[in-house]
Amino acid sequence: MTDPVPAIELKGISKAFGPVQANKDISIRVMPGTIHGIIGENGAGKSTLMSILYGFYKADAGEVFISGKKTEIPDSQAAISAGIGMVFQHFKLVQNFTVLENVILGAEDGGLLRPSLAKARGTLKKLAEEYELSVDPDALVENLSVGHQQRVEILKALYRQADILILDEPTGVLTPAEADHLFRILDNLRAEGKTIILITHKLREIMEITDTVSVMRRGKMTATVKTSETSPEDLAELMVGRKVLLRVDKTPAKPGAKLLEVTDLHLWDENGVERLKGVSLDLRAGEVLGLAGVSGNGQSELLEVLGGYATATGSVRVNGKEIALSGRDCTGQARRAIGIGHVPEDRQHEGLILPYTAWENACFGYHRDPSYQSGILMNNAAIREDAKGKMERFDVRPPNPNLAARNFSGGNQQKIVLAREIERNPDILLIGQPTRGVDIGAIEFIHQQIIRLRDEGKAILLVSVELDEIFSLSDRIAVMFDGQIMGVRDAAKTDQRELGLMMAGITGDGTTDAAKAAQHG
Numbered sequence: 022m023t024d025p026v027p028a029i030e031l032k033g034i035s036k037a038f039g040p041v042q043a044n045k046d047i048s049i050r051v052m053p054g055t056i057h058g059i060i061g062e063n064g065a066g067k068s069t070l071m072s073i074l075y076g077f078y079k080a081d082a083g084e085v086f087i088s089g090k091k092t093e094i095p096d097s098q099a100a101i102s103a104g105i106g107m108v109f110q111h112f113k114l115v116q117n118f119t120v121l122e123n124v125i126l127g128a129e130d131g132g133l134l135r136p137s138l139a140k141a142r143g144t145l146k147k148l149a150e151e152y153e154l155s156v157d158p159d160a161l162v163e164n165l166s167v168g169h170q171q172r173v174e175i176l177k178a179l180y181r182q183a184d185i186l187i188l189d190e191p192t193g194v195l196t197p198a199e200a201d202h203l204f205r206i207l208d209n210l211r212a213e214g215k216t217i218i219l220i221t222h223k224l225r226e227i228m229e230i231t232d233t234v235s236v237m238r239r240g241k242m243t244a245t246v247k248t249s250e251t252s253p254e255d256l257a258e259l260m261v262g263r264k265v266l267l268r269v270d271k272t273p274a275k276p277g278a279k280l281l282e283v284t285d286l287h288l289w290d291e292n293g294v295e296r297l298k299g300v301s302l303d304l305r306a307g308e309v310l311g312l313a314g315v316s317g318n319g320q321s322e323l324l325e326v327l328g329g330y331a332t333a334t335g336s337v338r339v340n341g342k343e344i345a346l347s348g349r350d351c352t353g354q355a356r357r358a359i360g361i362g363h364v365p366e367d368r369q370h371e372g373l374i375l376p377y378t379a380w381e382n383a384c385f386g387y388h389r390d391p392s393y394q395s396g397i398l399m400n401n402a403a404i405r406e407d408a409k410g411k412m413e414r415f416d417v418r419p420p421n422p423n424l425a426a427r428n429f430s431g432g433n434q435q436k437i438v439l440a441r442e443i444e445r446n447p448d449i450l451l452i453g454q455p456t457r458g459v460d461i462g463a464i465e466f467i468h469q470q471i472i473r474l475r476d477e478g479k480a481i482l483l484v485s486v487e488l489d490e491i492f493s494l495s496d497r498i499a500v501m502f503d504g505q506i507m508g509v510r511d512a513a514k515t516d517q518r519e520l521g522l523m524m525a526g527i528t529g530d531g532t533t534d535a536a537k538a539a540q541h542g
């Protein structure tokens with residue numbers, strides 16, 4: 022029988038950041054050997070609550086009990102001593118250290134004896150075997166895929182003998198196969214009696230793996246239910262407070278003229294590795310072209326070249342006119358000036374300047390716009406006013422343009438970038454991972470905006486690792502593999518299986534001429 026003492030019990034937790042009440046009187050019990058999901062809109066307070074449990078933030082009020090014992094957690098060292106491990110949205114590994122070094126780093130401070138590297142290697146090997154977490158202990162972290170980096174984070178927690186594991190949106194950066202693997206690991210950990218808290222925006226994951234699920238809304242815990250007794254629709258409604266359309270409503274596309282013609286694009290990275298190997302594709306007015314693929318196969322580089330953030334060779338024509346792929350006319354600003362909007366995949370590094378305010382970020386790249394000028398000076402009041410409107414329409418919470426971008430939750434940061442780019446009504450919108458970290462209510466809204474742009478005759482190039490998202494939005498789907506377009510399919514005439522094979526470098530129909538296949542039929 023299950024131990025009746027909860028592995029984790031939070032009682033009356035509250036936390037404010039200035040005027041923002043991020044957590045309000047939250048109580049929750051999680052039983053050992055279970056997986057407990059936490060869902061909620063962007064900014065609902067999920068990460069804050071977990072950061073309190075992990076000792077990153079100090080609660081203003083409330084108590085934490087671990088296995089029935091009241092526990093103070095003033096810092097993450099105390100959390101580790103209490104058997105709590107956390108896998109963050111943005112990993113905290115030291116990039117130029119090896120896996121082994123990262124795993125033992127800091128562990129010796131936790132009251133554990135500093136083990137010899139050889140002994141640590143043995144322990145790591147055992148853990149990796151036990152939990153299907155194989156990873157080369159001598160590999161440098163910077164050379165690992167995100168999926169493997171995440172394994173290192175989990176190994177690090179297990180090495181510290183964590184009985185409780187908190188995962189904050191762990192599948193946001195994973196491929197579907199990596200996500201499946203992670204879930205198998207979580208399943209094993211649960212079977213071992215470990216307790217897992219999983220924060221995710223993906224209701225499919227909640228339904229698949231959790232035993233119980235709690236819903237947060239605007240800082241409060243509004244419901245806790247058994248997963249077997251609920252449904253995605255019910256959870257969506259509990260989260261957002263209204264019914265949410267979980268699929269995209271759209272009519273068939275009416276593609277028009279070619280707005281973007283890409284021919285034989287090549288790009289070499291700083292190490293001389295060829296990342297784009299002769300990419301050709303067309304994009305028409307009034308269509309969404311989805312670019313599917315396992316991340317790291319050139320999609321990001323293609324978006325960066327088209328968005329003016331990377332140089333390349335080849336030809337790109339916008340509205341029939343050749344554009345610069347290097348030199349001073351190859352900048353994000355120059356691209357925006359000719360009607361190419363860009364929502365970069367990496368919002369924290371390319372999409373936003375985190376220490377700057379939301380209103381500054383909301384005009385970033387468009388600051389030369391005449392409506393933002395007053396004589397030779399910037400009209401800050403006008404920019405602020407404009408940002409406020411954008412934030413309200415995109416439901417950025419809190420809708421305060423004076424806050425620094427870094428003080429918004431991840432999903433709300435994404436909405437600031439989306440509002441800036443979408444509201445410009447660009448002729449061509451390049452959009453990378455538009456809904457990564459975004460809650461389902463906001464996904465519904467963002468998808469509607471993308472389809473609205475399409476129906477107004479704009480051309481959209483969508484890069485997403487979420488095949489569901491690619492399928493629900495795209496009219497045509499191109500698959501990238503190893504720097505090449507493997508083929509382009511009509512979205513209505515393909516399926517996950519065919520795309521999956523193409524994503525692995527296999528074309529179903531034996532297509533060999535990738536460049537030819539990329540041309541519009």
Ligand SMILES: Nc1ncnc2c1ncn2[C@@H]1O[C@H](COP(=O)(O)OP(=O)(O)OP(=O)(O)O)[C@@H](O)[C@H]1O
Pocket residue numbers: 038041042043061062063064065066067068069070418419428429430431432433458460
């Ligand atoms: N360090 C901080 N300083 C100021 N405000 C903060 C800070 N961290 C979080 N907040 C605010 O607290 C609220 C809760 O944020 P939190 O990150 O916990 O939300 P979340 O539910 O995890 O959201 P998401 O799903 O977008 O990750 C938000 O309004 C956020 O802007």
